[in-house]
Amino acid sequence: MKFCRLFQNIFLIGSFIPLYGQVSVTASVSHNTVSKSETFSFKIVALNANESPSVDVSPLGSNFKVISGPAQQTNIQWVNGSMTSSRSLSWTLLALQSGRLNIPSLNVRVGSQVYKTNPIGITVEKGLGRAQVANLFxxxxxxxxxxxxxxxxxVTYRLFTRTNLSVESIEYPKTVGFWSEDLLPARTARFNNTQINGVNYKVATLYKSAMFPTQTGKLKVTPMTAICNVEVSQRRRRGVFDDPFFNSMFQETQRKFIESDTLEITVMPYPKSPPADFTGAVGQFSIESWLDTSTVSINEATTLHVSLEGTGNLNQFKLSPFSFPQNMEVFPPTASFQRDEFRDQLTGQQKFEYILIPRQSGSFVINPMxxxxxxxxxxxxxxxxxxxxxxxxNQSMQGTYQPKLSGKENVNIIANDIRFIKTDTKIKLKSNPSSISLWILSPYVLAMSIFLLPSVTGRISHRRASNLDFRNNKGALKVALKDIKKEISDPYSDSSRVLYGYIKAKLYLNTNKLDPLILEQNLKNKISTELLNRVVLLAKICDAGRFSPESSQLKDDIKVEITNLLKDLDRSL
Structure with missing residues (x-):
């Protein structure tokens, strides 16, 4: 009897002990036939495994692109007292080329054991594939x-869709052999309605680029790819809820991968050999140049302006340099470019400015560019x-910008310069018996002072705060003349800092980012044209001299010039 009970207990306990089967690993795909623009799922399942499998999918990279993954999933079932478990990993893949492709055998590690999957064949068609591709491209x-x-x-990239969607990510095309510039930068897609062969679509321009080939031959532009979340209706039985009002309650989102076609651009060489002075400019251009003034004195600066306008590969070629006279110092040019934002062709204006300082008198000819x-x-x-x-x-040294060295004059102090008033006079107060005693009025005066003190103090504090800029304005010249004597760095940097600081305080400017153009805009109509030109040119000389101070003979006199300029400005402002 005891033996029967012991056997029954062992049987009952054993029925609840999980019985693991042999571990096996399998690989599968959701579709064996897909289009080149269609994604599919690749899944690896480990049955009866205690641990999740791990696998290296890098061998897929030659024929397939991993869009997402791996996604992990665990499933455990009890059947007749036995436990069956499965642990899986899944990826979303995209075929990179058409034809018959193979997913190679992969090594899958489960615990300390390594298993191999069977290779899987995939047929990739060149066509559009299944129906959803025609609704989104x-x-x-x-x-x-x-x-x-x-x-x-x-090249313009546009997204066409017949369903509601959201763009999750975009991979822009690669342009090998091209220099490119964005005409329409990436932004949130804005859809408009259109028709293709009578079919209604929503279309949005995703990207627009101007591409300039740098080599001849047949050049390829890789596709633009995008991952979209598309709303699709679930298939369900018809019932009481078959009403448009309830349709939105049965929508699900599917992840779709789409890409554009690969473009092939044929780049031809020039019909004949280019001239010797050709630097690569292609398009339609016009050029002009002018001087600020055609008459100056020795060591007086002037600016040479060059304006290049047109449509083409601007910023990709160099202009031939000017031929300047030997007795003329020339600072490196400053360049700026302004593009026309409202044209698909790269159109704009490129400007160059040269600062010229002649060192000898005479008539100098600047040859054409x-x-x-x-x-x-x-x-x-x-x-x-x-x-x-x-x-x-001109030979004259009385030009506007010539150094003016101020000499020192002796100051004579004469004892009789100050005449004192009489000191022996005594002031007598006239007594008035009928006047009210100050001791009687003092309590009233004290009470009134205490009552008015907060208001008066507040007014004074507010006036002091509001007049801080005013005091800085009034003391701007004194501070500037004191700072110009300090040698913090090189003379050009010190002169530039003092000039900009003075004008900032004098004009109540709130920015520290000042340059000659901003000075000209703020001083215009406030001072004479001659003084304005003098300010702008000296500011440009200071800015240019910071980068090449050793090349200018005006280095030793620049602080004197700035000092005289500040005094003239203070008289005009």
Missing amino acids: IEAKPDKEQIHLGEQVT VLTYFDPVIDEFKTIKTKPMTLEV
């Missing part, structure tokens, strides 16, 4: 497919140039 459209070296091609460019519209090289300029330099 990216169009890549170049404005031309055959261009010359350096000629612009504009020459630009040779290729015009793709007429397939010919063209040459344009500026007009020659003549600069007259």
Whole structure:
């Protein structure tokens, strides 16, 4: 009897002990036939495993792109007292080329054991695939497919959809062999309605780029890819809720991967050998130059302006340098570029400014600047140039910008300069018996003072705070003349700092980012034109001298020039 009970207890306990089967690893895909633009799921399952599997999927990189994953899942079931477990990893993949592709055998580690999966064959078709692709696609459209070296091609990428969606991520195309500039930068997609062959679509422009080839031949632009979350309706049985009002309650979101076509652009060489002075300019351009003034004195600075306007590969070529006279010091030019934002063609204006300081008197001719460019519209090289300029330099040293060294004068103190008033006079108070005693009025005066003291103190504090800028304005010249004598760094940096600091305090400016252009804008209509030109040119000389101070002979006199300028400014402002 005891033996039967012991056998029964062992049987009952054993029925609740999990019985693990043999560990096995399998691999599978959601579809064996897909289109090139269609994603599919790849899944690895480990049955009866105590631990989650781990696998290296890098061997997939040659034929497939991993869109997302791995996603982990664990499933445990009890059947007749036995436990069956499965642990899985899944990825979303995209085929990189069409044809018959294989997912190779992968090594899967479960605990201390390593298992191999079977290879899986995938057929990738060139067509659009299943129906959802026609409802969602990216169009890549170049404005031309055959261009010359350096000629612009504009590529526009647009997203077409027939369903509601949100764009999760975008991978922009790679342009090997092109120099590119964004015409329409990335931003939130804005959809408009359109039709294609009578079918309604919503379309949004995702990206627009101006591309300039840097080599000849057939160049490829890789596709733009995007991952979108698309709303789709769940299939369900018809019932009482088959009403448009309830349709939104049965929507689900699916992750879709889409990409544009690969573009191939044919880049042709120039029809004939370019001229010797050709520097790579392609497009249509115009150029002009001018001097601020054509008559100056020795050591008096003037500015040479160059303006290059047109449509083409601006910022990708260099202008031929000017031929300046030997007795003229020239600072490196400052350049600026302003692009026309409302045109698909790269159009704009490029400006250069040279500061010139003649060191000898005479008549100097500045030779023209020459630009040779290729015009793709007429397939010919063209040459344009500026007009020659003549600069007259006078011998007189009384120019506006000449150093003016101030001499020292002796100050004589004469004892009789100050006449004192009489000190022996006594002041007598006239007594008035009828006057009220001060001791009687003092309590009233004290009470009134205590009552008015907070109001008076507040007014004084507010007036002092409001007049802080006013005091800085009045003392600007004194502070500037004191600072100009200090040698903190080189003379150009010190002069520039003092000049900008003085004008900031004098004009109540709230910014520290000052340059000659801002000075000209703020001082215009406040001082004479001659003094304004003097301020701007000296500011440019100081800014330019900070980068090449050793090349200018004006270095020793710049502080004297700034001192005289500050005094003249203070008399005018």
